[in-house]
Amino acid sequence: MERKMPVTSKSIKIGLMIFVVSFFVIAFIAKNVIQHFPNSADEYAYVFQAKNFAQGKVYSDIHPKSVANEHLQPYFYLVHIGENEGRYYGRFPPGYSLLLAPAALIEEHFAIKLYWTVNALFGAATVLLLFYFCRRYFSSKVGWIAVLLTLLNPWFLLTSGSFFSHTVNAFFIGLALFLFFNSVQQKGSKQGNKLLFYSGLAFGFALITRYLDPLPFLLPLLVYYLYQLNQQQRFNLQTLVREIALFCAGAFCFLLPLLAYNQHLTGDVLTTAYQFYNPHDSGTRFIFQVHTEHGDSFDFSKIWEVGYLQRTVPNVALLFNWFVWAWALLLLPLCLFKGKDAKVNRHRSLIIALLASIPAVIIIYLLYGGPPANQYGPRYFYAFYVPIALLSALSLSLLHAKNRYAKGLFYAFTLIFSTLSLKQLVQASDYFQEQIFERTNLFRTIDDAQLDNAVVFLTSHSGTMHPVDLTRNALDFSNEVLIAQSLNGNYQALMKHYPDRAFYEYFYRPNREFGVLQRIYLDEQDQVITGLLNINLQAYRMKQTGLLTTYFDGLDFKKTILKRIESGINVDWGYQSPDGITQSDNFSVQWQGLIHLAENGEYEFVLESDDGARLYIDDRILIDNWGFHGVERKHNKRHFKAGYHRIEVDYMEAMGGATIRLFYKTPQGKLQNIPSTSLHPKKLKDEE
Structure with a gap:
C-alpha cells in the first residue's frame, strides 16, 4: 500500500x-x-425552486384565476418554470436548489441575497x-x-x-x-x-x-x-x-x-x-x-x-x-x-x-x-x-x-x-459585464422609478434577455412590482384583477440608458389607453407655459449647470454660449414637460440640430439624430389622441456651431413652431 x-x-x-x-x-x-444576477432563465429556475424548498414545499400554486374565471398564469410565464396541473416549480434536478435553499431563507428573513x-x-x-x-x-x-x-x-x-x-x-x-x-x-x-x-x-x-x-x-x-x-x-x-x-x-x-x-x-x-x-x-x-x-x-x-x-x-x-x-x-x-x-x-x-x-x-x-x-x-x-x-x-x-x-x-x-x-x-469579463448590465435594464429601471404597488408589462426585451426570461416574481405574487408578459397588448384581465395597482409598459433603451416605463389605464369601456395622461383638466390647469430646461456640463447629462423654464425649442447659438452658461462647446441640454395636442390625428414632428438630438413623445423615441454632425433636419409622423402627452428633447453640442429647433405639423395645419401655450413644464412625478 x-x-x-x-x-x-x-x-x-x-x-x-x-x-x-x-x-x-x-x-x-x-x-x-x-x-x-441569474443571467439566464436556467439559472433563475434553480433559485425559484430553492425558494419553494425554503418554504418547505416541492411546488407552489400558480396565480389564481380572475373573478370571471380567466386564467391569469399566462401573464407570468417564465421559461423553465413548470405550471402544469396548477403546480409552480423549477423543472431541473433538485440537488443544486437544495443547496441554495438556505440562501432563500436568508433572503426571506433578512432581505439579503447570498x-x-x-x-x-x-x-x-x-x-x-x-x-x-x-x-x-x-x-x-x-x-x-x-x-x-x-x-x-x-x-x-x-x-x-x-x-x-x-x-x-x-x-x-x-x-x-x-x-x-x-x-x-x-x-x-x-x-x-x-x-x-x-x-x-x-x-x-x-x-x-x-x-x-x-x-x-x-x-x-x-x-x-x-x-x-x-x-x-x-x-x-x-x-x-x-x-x-x-x-x-x-x-x-x-x-x-x-x-x-x-x-x-x-x-x-x-x-x-x-x-x-x-x-x-x-x-x-x-x-x-x-x-x-x-x-x-x-x-x-x-x-x-x-x-x-x-x-x-x-x-x-x-x-x-x-x-x-x-x-x-x-x-x-x-x-x-x-x-x-x-x-x-x-x-x-x-x-x-x-x-x-x-x-x-x-x-x-x-x-x-x-x-x-x-x-x-x-x-x-x-x-x-x-x-x-x-x-x-x-x-x-x-x-x-x-x-x-x-x-x-x-x-x-x-x-x-x-x-x-x-x-x-479580460475579454470574456468585459463582454459578460456589459451583457448583464443591459439585461438588468428592466430591474434597474423599476428600482430607479421607485414604483410601488404596480404591474409592469414587458413590451420588449431587456438587453438580449427575452421577456420569457424576465417575469421573476414572488412565489405568491405578492411583490410590490409584479412583472408580467404583455400577451400582445391584452392587458385587461390582469388590470381588472388588480384594480388598486398602477400599470406600466416597459420599453428597453440601449447604450446604458434606463428603460422607459409608460403609464397605461383602462377607460370606462375597458379599453387600454396608452401614451395619454389620465388627467383631470381642472386639477391640471397649467399656470406656466414652456418646458423645464436643464443645461449640463459635458455630453452625458450628469453635471447640472442651470435649470429654468424656456418658452420653446428654437435657438441658434452659432459659436456663442447660451445665456447663463460660460461654455460654447461641450455642453448638453434637456427639455422636459407636456405638450397639448388639440385634436386626434397624424402629427409630423421635425427636429433640426447641430450636433445630436433626440425627441421622445410619451417616453417613446420619435426622432433619433444623435451623433456629431452639422445642421441636419429629421422628421417622423405618428398618430396621437387629443390631450396631454409627455415630451422630452435631448441635445448635445460637442464643438463648432450650435443649433436646435423643433417644429410640428398638425393634422389639419402646416409646419410651424410649437406654440409656447401648448407646452407646459410639468414634472413626471406630478403627472398622476
Whole structure:
C-alpha cells in the first residue's frame, strides 16, 4: 500500500489559504462581472425552486384565476418554470436548489441575497480538492500548477461566479473520483469500504444535481476497478458484489429521496420534473429517440447526423479556447509511456481512467444532442473539470522534471498559457459585464422609478434577455412590482384583477440608458389607453407655459449647470454660449414637460440640430439624430389622441456651431413652431 502524505498543521494552513484566496477571486468575479444576477432563465429556475424548498414545499400554486374565471398564469410565464396541473416549480434536478435553499431563507428573513455564495464556496472547494488530489497521487508541485491554471481560467471563474449547477456538480464528481481511487488503493480494508461508501454518496448527489453528467464516468471507473482488483489478486464474485453494493448504497442515499421527490411533484417516482414540464421536449431524450403518436421509436442513423456533430465539434474547439491549458494534454502520452517518473508509472491506470472520462462526457453529449454552449464556455463539458485540470497540470509538471531544455519549455508554456488565459478572462469579463448590465435594464429601471404597488408589462426585451426570461416574481405574487408578459397588448384581465395597482409598459433603451416605463389605464369601456395622461383638466390647469430646461456640463447629462423654464425649442447659438452658461462647446441640454395636442390625428414632428438630438413623445423615441454632425433636419409622423402627452428633447453640442429647433405639423395645419401655450413644464412625478 502506498504511504499517504501526513496531514500536518502546515498542510492545513496551506489548504485554508488556497480555499480563502479561491473564494475571494470567485467572489470578485461574481460581484463585478456576473453582478450577482441569474443571467439566464436556467439559472433563475434553480433559485425559484430553492425558494419553494425554503418554504418547505416541492411546488407552489400558480396565480389564481380572475373573478370571471380567466386564467391569469399566462401573464407570468417564465421559461423553465413548470405550471402544469396548477403546480409552480423549477423543472431541473433538485440537488443544486437544495443547496441554495438556505440562501432563500436568508433572503426571506433578512432581505439579503447570498445565492452567489453557494457556487463561490463550491468553486473554492474544487480548487482545494484539486490541490489535494494532485498532492495525494503525484506531488505538491502538480497541485500548485493545478491551482494556478484554475485561478487564471475564465471557464472556471465565470462558471463559478454564475448561478449554474455545473460548479456544484463538478465538485461532487471530482470528490467521488478522489474517494473512489483512494478506496481502491485501500485494498478492501475497513477504511477502504468507508471511502467507497462516501464515494457513492458524492456520486449520488452529483446525480440529483445533473442527471446525465456523472454517468459517463461509470465505465472508466469500472474498468479501472476491475483492473486493480486483478492486480491486487482480489478478483472474485463476492468482492465484486460487496464493494459495488457499498458504492450503490451510498448513491441511493440521495437517489431514494429523489424518487420520493418525483412522486410528490409529478405523481410518478420515475417521472422527473424535467419530463413533467414537457414530456415531448427534445432536450429530454437522446438524438436517436424519435417521438411518434404510437410512442418512442429509435432511429440509430440519427447518431451520425451532421447537425449534432456541428454542435459537438464547436464545443470541443471552445474547450481548447476557454481552457488553453488543455493543450498540455498533447504531452501526456509521451510522459505516460516514455517518462521515468515513479508515481506516474505507479498510477498509470488512474491517469488513463481520468483521461478516458473526458471523451466519455463528450460522446454522451454528442448522443444526447446537447446544444452549443451559450455562456461561459462549453458548460456541458464542465463535469470533467477536475480530471482535465489535474491531467493538464500533470503534463506540464512532467516537463519541469526533465532536463534543462524541457524545463525551458515548461516555463515557456506556462507563460504562454497564463497570458492567453488572462487575455481571454479580460475579454470574456468585459463582454459578460456589459451583457448583464443591459439585461438588468428592466430591474434597474423599476428600482430607479421607485414604483410601488404596480404591474409592469414587458413590451420588449431587456438587453438580449427575452421577456420569457424576465417575469421573476414572488412565489405568491405578492411583490410590490409584479412583472408580467404583455400577451400582445391584452392587458385587461390582469388590470381588472388588480384594480388598486398602477400599470406600466416597459420599453428597453440601449447604450446604458434606463428603460422607459409608460403609464397605461383602462377607460370606462375597458379599453387600454396608452401614451395619454389620465388627467383631470381642472386639477391640471397649467399656470406656466414652456418646458423645464436643464443645461449640463459635458455630453452625458450628469453635471447640472442651470435649470429654468424656456418658452420653446428654437435657438441658434452659432459659436456663442447660451445665456447663463460660460461654455460654447461641450455642453448638453434637456427639455422636459407636456405638450397639448388639440385634436386626434397624424402629427409630423421635425427636429433640426447641430450636433445630436433626440425627441421622445410619451417616453417613446420619435426622432433619433444623435451623433456629431452639422445642421441636419429629421422628421417622423405618428398618430396621437387629443390631450396631454409627455415630451422630452435631448441635445448635445460637442464643438463648432450650435443649433436646435423643433417644429410640428398638425393634422389639419402646416409646419410651424410649437406654440409656447401648448407646452407646459410639468414634472413626471406630478403627472398622476
